[in-house]
Amino acid sequence: MNTILSRNTPNSPAPLRTVLELEVNNHAGVMSHVVGLFARRAYNVEGILCMPIGDGAVSRIWLMVGEDARLEQMVKQLEKLIDVRSVQRHGASHEVFVRLEEFFH
Amino acid sequence: MTSAYPPSDTPNPSAPSETLNGAQLVVRLLERQGIRTVAGIPGGAILPIYDALSQSTTIHHVLARHEQGAGFMAQGMARVSGLPAVCLASSGPGATNLLTAIADAKLDSIPLVAITGQVPRAMIGTDAFQEVDTYGLSIPITKHNFLVNSAEELLDVIPCAFRLAASGRPGPVLVDIPKDVQNQTITVEEWPEPGVAVAMPEASGELIARAAAMINAAERPILYLGGGVVHSGATELALALAEKAELPTVMTLMALGCMPHDHKLSLGMLGMHGAAYTNLALDECDLLIAVGARFDDRATGKVAAFCPQAKIVHIDIDPAELDKIKTAHVGIAGDVKAVLQRLLPEVTLHIRTRWLLHVAKLKADHPLRMPGRDDPRTPYGLIHAVANCLDDQATIATDVGQHQMWVAQAYPLRRPRQWLTSGGLGTMGFGLPAAIGAALAEPQRTVVCFTGDGSILMNIQEFITAAEENVNVKIVLMNNASLGLVFQQQTLFYGQRIYASKFNATPDFIKVAAGFGLQTLDLDGASDPQAALAAALATPGPMLIHASIDRHEQVLPMVPPGAANKDMIGH
Numbered sequence: 001m002n003t004i005l006s007r008n009t010p011n012s013p014a015p016l017r018t019v020l021e022l023e024v025n026n027h028a029g030v031m032s033h034v035v036g037l038f039a040r041r042a043y044n045v046e047g048i049l050c051m052p053i054g055d056g057a058v059s060r061i062w063l064m065v066g067e068d069a070r071l072e073q074m075v076k077q078l079e080k081l082i083d084v085r086s087v088q089r090h091g092a093s094h095e096v097f098v099r100l101e102e103f104f105h
Numbered sequence: 106m107t108s109a110y111p112p113s114d115t116p117n118p119s120a121p122s123e124t125l126n127g128a129q130l131v132v133r134l135l136e137r138q139g140i141r142t143v144a145g146i147p148g149g150a151i152l153p154i155y156d157a158l159s160q161s162t163t164i165h166h167v168l169a170r171h172e173q174g175a176g177f178m179a180q181g182m183a184r185v186s187g188l189p190a191v192c193l194a195s196s197g198p199g200a201t202n203l204l205t206a207i208a209d210a211k212l213d214s215i216p217l218v219a220i221t222g223q224v225p226r227a228m229i230g231t232d233a234f235q236e237v238d239t240y241g242l243s244i245p246i247t248k249h250n251f252l253v254n255s256a257e258e259l260l261d262v263i264p265c266a267f268r269l270a271a272s273g274r275p276g277p278v279l280v281d282i283p284k285d286v287q288n289q290t291i292t293v294e295e296w297p298e299p300g301v302a303v304a305m306p307e308a309s310g311e312l313i314a315r316a317a318a319m320i321n322a323a324e325r326p327i328l329y330l331g332g333g334v335v336h337s338g339a340t341e342l343a344l345a346l347a348e349k350a351e352l353p354t355v356m357t358l359m360a361l362g363c364m365p366h367d368h369k370l371s372l373g374m375l376g377m378h379g380a381a382y383t384n385l386a387l388d389e390c391d392l393l394i395a396v397g398a399r400f401d402d403r404a405t406g407k408v409a410a411f412c413p414q415a416k417i418v419h420i421d422i423d424p425a426e427l428d429k430i431k432t433a434h435v436g437i438a439g440d441v442k443a444v445l446q447r448l449l450p451e452v453t454l455h456i457r458t459r460w461l462l463h464v465a466k467l468k469a470d471h472p473l474r475m476p477g478r479d480d481p482r483t484p485y486g487l488i489h490a491v492a493n494c495l496d497d498q499a500t501i502a503t504d505v506g507q508h509q510m511w512v513a514q515a516y517p518l519r520r521p522r523q524w525l526t527s528g529g530l531g532t533m534g535f536g537l538p539a540a541i542g543a544a545l546a547e548p549q550r551t552v553v554c555f556t557g558d559g560s561i562l563m564n565i566q567e568f569i570t571a572a573e574e575n576v577n578v579k580i581v582l583m584n585n586a587s588l589g590l591v592f593q594q595q596t597l598f599y600g601q602r603i604y605a606s607k608f609n610a611t612p613d614f615i616k617v618a619a620g621f622g623l624q625t626l627d628l629d630g631a632s633d634p635q636a637a638l639a640a641a642l643a644t645p646g647p648m649l650i651h652a653s654i655d656r657h658e659q660v661l662p663m664v665p666p667g668a669a670n671k672d673m674i675g676h
Binding site for chain 2: 028036040070072073
């Protein structure tokens with residue numbers, strides 16, 4: 001995770017999009033909880049990716065969302081969700097979605 | 106099957122393993138939580154739990170007549186005790202009927218554990234009879250929710266639900282239990298500890314020091330108390346802070362009672378229906394100390410114009426409340442009781458003669474006018490007449506509407522948890538079942554429920570529950586044959602185009618109440634209303650006290666929706 005973070009150079013221009021990295025408890029309702037926070041604020045989630053990690057008890061969710069004034073509050077709301085274990089913010093240039101682009105032609 | 110819990114290091118030989126089904130497990134876990142009263146309505150998908158409940162010798166089940174009533178009864182119990190309370194409903198319509206009471210608990214941060222039956226797991230997703238996505242529906246209105254997959258899981262989920270409901274910022278938790286899980290049998294070797302509130306992380310000492318420095322340096326500070334002060338049990342500390350630093354103090358609707366209404370530093374309720382002097386003082390303050398408050402729009406009015414000259418210290422247990430509406434100069438995430446305990450020694454004793462004199466002048470020049478306060482046939486007069494018959498031991502509940510705001514302005518509240526009202530969601534129909542819940546939890550008290558003719562009709566079926574339980578609830582019905590706040594807004598802001606707010610047909614409430622088995626008093630026909638009230642309030646048991654009021658009575662002052670608080674009308 002630290003290597004991912006370190007690729008965001010501090011002097012890069014402010015991105016219009018942000019990539020969020022969440023670690024969540026892996027169960028049937030957790031995605032609903034996460035995307036519901038955005039949906040009920042009419043805050044579009046542009047990209048979403050989720051896979052279990054380790055033994056499968058925990059999943060990692062990657063979200064690509066617009067960078068706007070509500071983002072700070074959204075991160076706090078995500079952190080309040082019981083099944084969300086951590087939230088990290090990355091720049092839009094984060095490679096997780098960039099590498100996926102070949103599947104979206 | 107085996108227990109969800111690994112074998113303990115120190116097994117208790119006196120507690121042999123037991124074989125129970127999921128329903129019995131739920132009831133046993135509730136008993137172990139110390140739950141003694143639950144409210145609910147049975148139905149197909151929750152019948153195993155009701156069957157287990159029938160065997161409990163310690164839990165009293167109160168049969169509501171609508172699931173929303175059960176939800177608000179649980180809220181009433183939770184609001185007066187500060188502890189999570191339980192409501193039960195079946196699947197489908199039982200669960201959907203609970204939703205309003207759950208949403209109400211979410212917005213007012215009330216600890217609630219709602220348990221719903223669900224169709225058997227094999228039938229989930231088949232549009233089975235009385236199947237609804239209770240889990241999905243409850244996501245946005247609960248603090249957390251569970252769809253239980255096995256009886257074993259209950260050993261984790263039930264204590265966890267109580268822990269979550271009570272910890273940090275309290276709130277409702279829903280546990281949806283499929284019927285086959287209720288019937289599933291497991292062997293329990295060891296019982297989990299009951300779920301209780303866990304302590305929050307300590308707040309930053311540096312931030313507390315900065316807050317203290319700002320309070321010490323302020324010339325025109327105001328203390329702004331919210332419902333979090335009640336939830337945290339921090340009333341005495343808040344009062345001590347106000348007195349030590351000589352802070353004029355405003356309260357939100359949820360915090361009424363934290364500072365006695367007649368305290369010399371009390372400016373009463375702020376916001377849309379606050380007194381003019383309260384909002385004008387806020388307009389001039391140079392420091393606002395927000396404690397367990399969330400800058401709700403009914404409190405702030407137009408946010409950009411709220412306390413325009415003030416720096417802000419904001420203390421709240423929920424980090425997401427800091428900087429949500431107003432950016433704080435010092436924002437402290439922490440339990441307000443713990444923070445105030447540490448803040449208090451750092452605040453210097455202060456004599457603020459000039460500011461207090463100025464506030465006193467504002468109060469004298471722009472008082473809260475209460476026309477008719479000596480006439481029990483007017484709204485303010487009726488409220489004072491009721492208060493004259495009671496002491497601080499009484500609990501005061503309200504419904505939602507004009508009567509609620511009049512009571513909030515005028516009732517001499519003097520202790521925390523004396524006041525039960527639906528703040529954030531503003532749910533008409535809250536009052537009667539919440540009052541029943543309060544009376545069930547604290548049977549030694551007189552519970553008064555002020556209501557209106559619009560609100561009471563929204564959960565009037567609970568009259569019969571009040572009669573069945575013989576609770577000491579006095580329902581004071583202010584009848585103006587209209588939806589009063591709507592009527593008022595149409596009068597003031599919609600060119601007097603009164604539409605759908607006058608009731609052209611109205612029930613005979615005295616007959617209705619008598620039909621449900623309640624005692625009744627019609628103040629309209631009483632030659633001495635004050636004496637009649639005194640006799641009625643001293644009589645045990647549930648009673649409807651009916652009083653007609655003029656439809657044209659208004660709650661004033663009023664900040665027009667969207668306007669700045671200083672631009673209130675009618676003062």
